Amino acid sequence: ALTMVPAHTACALLSLAPLLVLGVPPIWTQPEQVHLSYPGVPGSMLVTWTTFNKTESMVEYGLLGSRLFDMSTKGDVALFVDSGVEKRKMFIHRVTLTGLKPAATYVYHCGSDVGWSDMFSFTALNDSSSFSPRFAFYGDLGNENPQSLARLQKETQLGMYDVILHIGELPDNARIGDVFMTQIQSIAAYVPYMTCPGNHEATYNFSNYRNRFSMPGQTESLWYSWNLGSAHIISLSTEVYFYLEFGLELLFNQYEWLKKDLEEANKPENRAVRPWIITMGHRPMYCSDDDQDDCTKFHSYVRLGRNDTKPPAPGLEDLFYRCGVDLELWAHEHTYERLWPVYGDKVCNGSKDQPYVNPKAPVHIITGSAGCREKTDRFNPNPKEWSAFRSTDYGYTRMQLVNATHLYLEQVSDDQYGKVIDSIWVVKERHGFSAWS
Incomplete structure (x- = not known):
């Protein structure tokens, strides 16, 4: 039989209802x-x-x-x-x-x-320069369609990665940020989650990004560098070229810092121990997308700098080339694109048969299709010569720093259930500016 609640009890409970909804805020001491x-x-x-x-x-x-x-x-x-x-x-x-x-x-x-x-x-990370760390990296993993998240969660918990690199575009405001940070906890609580700022973080002068993340160095996680295995890894902010309202000094401070950091990394005794120099930044210098972004323009701000500022702002391509940067990782474009070794808009392959064996310029990888509400971008049907492989599948990239001469990269398609759709070995017998000639 149904037990009836006495009328006066029911009324009492109903009168409490607004309190139960609006009442005392919950105690939020739970991490x-x-x-x-x-x-x-x-x-x-x-x-x-x-x-x-x-x-x-x-x-x-x-x-x-x-x-x-x-x-x-x-x-x-x-x-x-x-x-x-x-x-x-x-x-x-x-x-x-x-x-x-x-x-x-x-x-x-x-x-x-x-x-x-x-x-x-x-x-705990192994500090030995003979350690061969395994990475997963991507950008533009939104919280409305974090397409690749489930596969990354499982692979991380299986111990497949030593580090995750998130190359910008984390949700911008606090409430969305909370949801996103809760979602990535299933990856980021198990392996170091290393980030760089993207355009979505610009809200309120990157305050959410600067407060939520804890990267090395004293620059509020906006730019920093660190060593792992045989690599010196540099994270930078491409956003300093686009949000001039937050002050030009950020752009020049970062450039000066990059110059110093790269000079230090290139000292013979340092380059001998950590021969690979790898950069990560959100907006690419080159891309063949069909969306009028900075990287689709010959005079990309990130690549060649800006002439409309006083003083003119230097771009990054020459600096990275002069300092013998081996690999440049980017996102922002909601696609995957692998470039032939490129400098000055020209292909600089190692050789016709083995383009990535002793390449004559840095290798660029764009991996911004981990999943976001804007869907993947479209490609320009007639890309320039430097475009080697393109995919609009949702997915992410894996990398293993095998040793001082060999580095392996592969692209995973989430649309194709984890199938590896692209892979290369970058082989360098020499590192540094002299390796280009």
Whole structure:
């Protein structure tokens, strides 16, 4: 039989309904949006997360197979107020773990006595220059159609990658940012998730990006460099060429920093240990898309700089060529495109039969089709000679730095259920400017 609620009880419950809906805000001490990054210091890992109430910042961790959480490290918390209409407050927690054993796997959770995250694990990066790290990289993975996310989640949790590179375009405002950061937690809480800013992050002068991510160096994650295996990896902001309202000094500061960083990386003793120099930036110098973006123009700002500023702003192609950058990774175009080695709009192949064996210029890869609401872009039907392979499938790129001379790249199509649709070996017996001649 149905049990009837007495009328007066029902009325009492109904009168509470508005309170239940509007009432007291929930207690938001539970960590969310957990992600790792590598601070660039051997034996370290940085854990970043968000709470909506102020709490302590603690990571408890231990070696896989030993007693759980037998070590703990405290960190600090910063209040971030989003500049949007809601002026939402969030607390960003950062804890740096140090003294980690290279290649050892740790189990951890983060939070405080008023709320802990799920339990995650990571493998500490190996600092040896003979380490052969495996990467997945992509840009433009939106949260409305994060097409490649499920495959990346599974592959990350299977231990297929040492690092993920996200080459710009993370959602821009705080609320969408929260959803996105929660979605990528299933990848970014297991491997270092290294980022660079894209155009979507420009809202409120990149404040969400600068506050949410914790990259090496002291430039609010806008540009930085780090070493892994036989590579020196540089992350930069192409956006300094487009958002001049945030000040020209950003553009010139970055250029000066890049010059110094590349000079240091090219010192013979440094280049001997980390011969590969790899850059990642959001907007490409070259592309054959059909959308009038900067990279479709011969006088691309990123490639050749800007003459309409005082003083004129230098582009990046000459600097990267002079400093012997081997590989340049880009996104922004919602497509995948592999270029022949290119400089000055001309193909500079190693040889006719083996274009990527001792190439005479940097190799460019554009991988901006991980999944976004704008769908993939269309290609120009008559690309220039430097366009080697193009695909509008949703997908992402894998890379393995095998050793000082060999680097492997492949493109995964998510539309074709994980099929590898393109792959190359880049082979370099010499690195640096002298390798071009």
